[in-house]
Amino acid sequence: MQGVGFRPFVYRIAIKNKLTGWVQNTNENVLIRVTGNETDIALFLDSLQREAPPASMIEKVAFVATEPETFIGFSILHSHNVSEDITEISPDIAVCSACLEDITREGSRIDYSFVNCTNCGPRFTIIRDLPYDRDKTTMQPFNMCPDCREEYETITDRRFHAQPTACGSCGPHYELHIAGNPTNKGIREIIGQVSAIIDNGGLVLMKGLGGMHAACDALNDTAVAKLREVKNREGKPFAVMFRDTGSLLEYVTMTKKEEQSLLSWRRPIVLLNTGSGTARKVSCNVNAGLSLLGVMLPYLPFHHQLFRHLKTPAIVMTSGNFSSEPILTENQVALDQFTQHMEAIVLHNRDIYNRTDDSVVRIIDGKERIMRRSRGYVPAPVRTTMNSDGILAFGAELTNCFCVGKGKKAFLSQHIGDLQSLETTLFYEQTIDRFLQLFRVKPALLAVDMHPDYISTKTARKFPGVPLVIVQHHHAHIASCMAEHGLDEKVIGVALDGTGYGDDGHIWGGEFFVCDLVDYKRITHFDYLPLPGGDLAAEEPWRMAVSYLYRVFGNEFRKLDLPIFRETDPEKIEIVVRMIDRNINCPLTSGAGRLFDAVASLLGLCQTATFQAEGPMRLESMVLPDCHESYPFNTGPVIRFDNTIRGIVHDLSLNTDVKIIASKFHNTIISAIFESVNAIRNREGISRVVLSGGVFQNKYLFEGIIARLRKNLYNVYAHAVIPTNDGGVSLGQLAVASKRRENKCV
Ligand code: ZN
Ligand code: ZN
Ligand code: FE
DSSP: OBTSOHHHHHHHHHHHTTOEEEEEEOSSOEEEEEESOHHHHHHHHHHHHHSOOTTOOOOOOOOOOOOOOOOSSEEEOOOOSOTTTOOOBOOOBOOOHHHHHHHHHSGGGTTOTTOOBTTBBOOGGGBOSSSOOGGGBTTTTSOOOHHHHHHHHOTTSTTTTOTTOOOTTTSOOEEEEETTEEOOOOHHHHHHHHHHHHHTTOOEEEEOSSSEEEEEETTOHHHHHHHHHHHTOSSOOOOEEESOHHHHTTTSBOOHHHHHHHHSTTOOEEEEEOOTTOSOOOOTTTTTTOSEEEEEOOOSHHHHHHHHHOSSSEEEEEESSOTTSOOOOOHHHHHHHHTTTOSEEEEESSOOOSOOOOOEEEEETTEEEEEEOOTTTTTOOEEOSSOOTTEEEOOOSSSBOOEEEETTEEEEOOOOBOTTSHHHHHHHHHHHHHHHHHTTOOOSEEEEESOTTOHHHHHGGGSTTSOEEEEOHHHHHHHHHHHHTTOOSOEEEEEEEEEEEOTTSSEEEEEEEEEOSSOEEEEEEEOOEEOTTTTHHHHOHHHHHHHHHHHHHGGGGGGSOOHHHHHSOHHHHHHHHHHHHHTSSOOEEOOHHHHHHHHHHHTTSOSSOSSTTHHHHHHHTTOOTTOOOOOOOBOSSEEBOHHHHHHHHHHHHTTOOHHHHHHHHHHHHHHHHHHHHHHHHHHHOOOEEEEESGGGGOHHHHHHHHHHHHHTTOEEEOOSSSOSSGGGHHHHHHHHHHHHHHTTOO
């Protein structure tokens, strides 16, 4: 991978161990030739694996003894044959500890916020083109001063060939704007003023690595409420940046694995539990009272500098934009849009070329699972076993990512977002162009979702004459997980999510397939129910609750005593019943997410969602891990939950604790999945099970079903490095297209 300082590192450890020889990049690997005595070579090999630069990833070291040869010194050989084909760019890397030390003591880098070295700093966000040279980055306008130049050219220096290297006398700078006017302040004054504003409850917009952040004190209810108003973001949880792991432990619990992810050079947002047992709470406006909080640690020098002055240990760090629009990157747009809303705007004069959001991960079943793949992860490719060269897969509609194939590598885009605003669609189209250019891919085959009205599907029309493969949404989900694990055979696929266009024209989302990468057979599915109001029903979970109640109890449902009747306008409920009776705007859905919505509504947890999947998230946060009861359900050609709903209503009539009902419901879903899979195995003799879809972001459900399947000797495959939500769908589209092309069925 370019830009992680691997060859200089090899050079340094070779010299340290008194070895002579050379190192060279090729398309496929790094070749190293060393001569020396056995002990030194052993030490060298040891260092090679244990001290490698943080962002480099050694897949395998192959070691061959050859005839001795004499070299003079150790050199980095010029790489031929590689310039056009090396298309692996490092993701952005959090500032390293050596650089953080430099800003406390090193001459022109004292207090310098853009410090970086070969082990850290911006990469993808500043790259315009390959090969990765300063001239092709947004550092191009900054001419290195003689000191920086010398370090850049000194092979033993930590900044040898560090393309974005800079110091206070030659690099970019921060600028503070108050009330729309630039102030002429140095970084110390900026940090002082910005931290004072935040500590006093003010809002600040600050330009970062992949875009702008809107920030405020995460402990201050009024400040967080004000930020919500500005962003027009009713309930969606905000991420919080903590000063360090010590301070965050007063607010959340953390396992060793979670800590590793938090501290990794990728510095993602990690979803942690705000459990009992923690002494303090962030403002309840931050995470809508959920038991999960998105937490991250400082990753830019500026963040560290800020926390040295801030009194608060925690600040909200949410994307600087109005909700539904992509994260802002342009200085002028930030000033135009946010001056009237923010006490201060902090900008800098290094352009952001590739917009990235903060990535989001959650540790489930002891492993890091990516929920949103962007900064720190993109554009590292996914290595697959199939040839997807020239395939462009457009992804889904919500939580979109697209994907381009080059050889056996799949390059997934950063998180694009919901293709429902003009700005996001423009970002989508622009990023497609940039990926094709950056990775030198000329589209030879396109892969799109089956939904005819998706913006992503329509965008494929911009490539007239290129053949097109149409992939069913849930088949793409399963194929995505298969591609992640290198599977190419018949599997049992379980795809559970909110919505996806089915090949019968209904809205799918509770699907059990027997499939391979080419095709699928739908064996069973969650039962169809009317979805009153279509898309609106996803925002108003009470509609699905009415749909279920009406199905199960008929007209008698009105006599039940349920929270939904106290929390919803009775007239609206009657309208929904009439819509169902007359089949007006009531498409059929088998979406598992809608069942979770319905139960969240029945339990009075969420009648109207203020953010995507609020109902299911509230339901999950109620679960008691020690409850093992469940409700009845029926499997077969369709999986019916009528008796589950009956059981829930009965429990409600007995005033059973909502937490127990939520737990029993989760256990029911786990059993329904397990029994359905079992029936398929008994008939088809397949014991590989592939799980995908947004529902598997639910930790309790995920761990429950995995444990149950493993105990019964299934080989279970689920997502880790690719999102299980719609952010992973494009990889599946790519895999299906590749396989169909191989089989000559496109
Ligand atoms: Zn560094
Ligand atoms: Zn300099
Ligand atoms: Fe989906």
